[in-house]
Amino acid sequence: MPREIQIQVAPEVAAQLPLLTAHIAQLMQVKPDEIKHIAIIKRSIDARQKAVKINLKVAVYWNEEYVETKFKLPEYKDVSNAQEVIIIGAGPAGLFAALQLIELGVKPIVLERGKDVQERRRDLKAINRDHIVDEDSNYCYGEGGAGTYSDGKLYTRSKKRGDVDRILELFVAFGASDEILVEAHPHIGTNKLPKIIKAMREKIIEYGGQVLFETRVTDILVKNNEVQGVVTQNNDTIHASKIILATGHSARDIFELLDRKKIFIEAKPFALGVRAEHPQSLIDTIQYSCDYRGEYLPPAPYSIVKQVAGRGMYSFCMCPGGVIAPCATSPGEVVTNGWSPSKRDQETANSGIVVELKLEDFKPFEKFGALAGMEFQKSIEQQAWHLAGETQRVPAQRMIDFTQSKVSSDIPKTSYVPGTTPVELGKVFPDFITNTLRQGFVEFGKSMRGYLTNEAILHAPESRTSSPVRIPRDNYSLEHLEIKGLYPCGEGAGYAGGIISAAIDGEKCALKCVETLS
Ligand code: FAD
Secondary structure: OOEEEEEEEOHHHHHOHHHHHHHHHHHHOOOHHHOOEEEEEEEEEEOOOOOOEEEEEEEEEOOOOOOOOOOOOOOOOOOOOOOEEEEEOOOHHHHHHHHHHHHOOOEEEEEOOOOOHHHHHHHHHHHHHHOOOOOOOOOOOOOOHHHOOOOOEOOOOOOOHHHHHHHHHHHHHOOOOHHHHOEOOOEOOOOOHHHHHHHHHHHHHHOOOEEEOOOOEEEEEEEOOEEEEEEEOOOOEEEOOOEEEOOOOOOHHHHHHHHHOOOOOEEOOOEEEEEEEEEHHHHHHHHHOOOOOOOOOOOOOOOOEEEEOOEEEEEEEEEOOOEEEEOOOOOOOOOEEEEOOOOOOOOEEEEEEEEEOOHHHHHHHHHHHHHHHHHHHHHHHHHHHHHOOOOOOEEEEEHHHHHOOOOOOOOOOOOOOOOEEEOOHHHOOOHHHHHHHHHHHHHHHHHOOOOOOOOOEEEEEEOOOOOOEEOOEOOOOOOEOOOEOEEEOHHHHOOOOOHHHHHHHHHHHHHHHHHOOO
């Protein structure tokens, strides 16, 4: 049996095998060459002390050979002639649902409004360079959903470790580095995700599933409170008695469709704010208490939560060494989010800094009923578009200027490619959000010395944090509360937040679907 030990070492020891071997050999009182292999089981960074340390849980093979674990794909079945389930949306929820169906011998028909990962790239260029937003293909829509051109952070608050491990192992089997199984805060990166997503699609097709791109669902057919199928943008009808609805948090036309058809949905609180960009070196200095992080530590992340004036204010989807992306899904709006390449080697660190909203905040929009939160969100995104000059330029302000309600006299070039327009960001938001953010940044500056600085540039808004609508489902059957055969799934339905939890929810919905197929 290998011996499992927990150690804390300097970053340069953790990064260099001969040093690590020597360290462990000394601890175990054996010679370094007696150690045949060291397998890292878990790795995390402890930056609480002045000298940053790396926590490692390792398995030391010293009296037996190490056999590498290869993560294999599950035994998929040929489903070409099997019963069919429609999946709307090829985000993590939809793709993992499709793979789970194939494992269970059921044929998924995945309908995706956007394009495949390769084609999608052109449309991302068009937003960044020409300010053109394609309503079906953008940072949120297209193969792999909102998760494809993201940081690919793979952590979640899910308590069920087994579910998380299964999703991570599937990512590895589809081509992700097995480092994601070891890191306390794993991530994949925008440059690597498209290949993995493509491999998933190819596997679905290889086993007889279907994946149809540029196929936007425009209607869900319901008779006697049971689903019958869907209508697509070309007026084609596809029949099925089971539909997994995994359209993500930005699919406003789907929320409007459900509302129009009087299929029960409800407004859901979410969070909204700005995306802050600091020099990465400054965040490193704050987090690692050093002038220069050196070659063995990764660009530092941060995570911060405060209660400010009775509301939670927190960092969201922090991207070390990353880029701020234009994430609008319609012309006439501006939306920010962030991504990083796998090496996180860009010079800036960005993070959403958002304020928790409550249902009563949507009161001015109450005439929209269940869509009140969505209309509130839309109004802010449209206001930002208007204030920044009606292109994909984003309203921006230096952080201290924002806390002092002062338009910044200049904004340096930021990672947001379409460009910035100096705007007093108080004009983008209702006062309660502005005031919370202003006070909150001062509080953040007290906890993270150096964080409150005019070197930091705020971009507004960060508005797509989670769905503004819940599509309620039964806790046990996972079917919509009123419509049989409809499985609201993933982030758009309000049952996930992030890639991993969306993927877990996709698998859960697929399992439930199959349980009741006749
Ligand atoms: P989505 O990924 O939103 O997928 C929904 C899919 O449905 C889309 O492909 C869409 O085109 C399709 N669709 C919508 N309407 C229709 C229709 N009518 N007909 C057919 N298809 C339709 N999460 C993390 O965990 N880590 C990160 O690092 C991270 N970074 C992010 C960075 C960016 C830039 C963005 C935008 C998001 C990021 N997220 C991240 C969030 C994460 O991507 C989402 O939580 C996750 O993708 C949700 O999965 P989903 O399958 O529920 O929905």
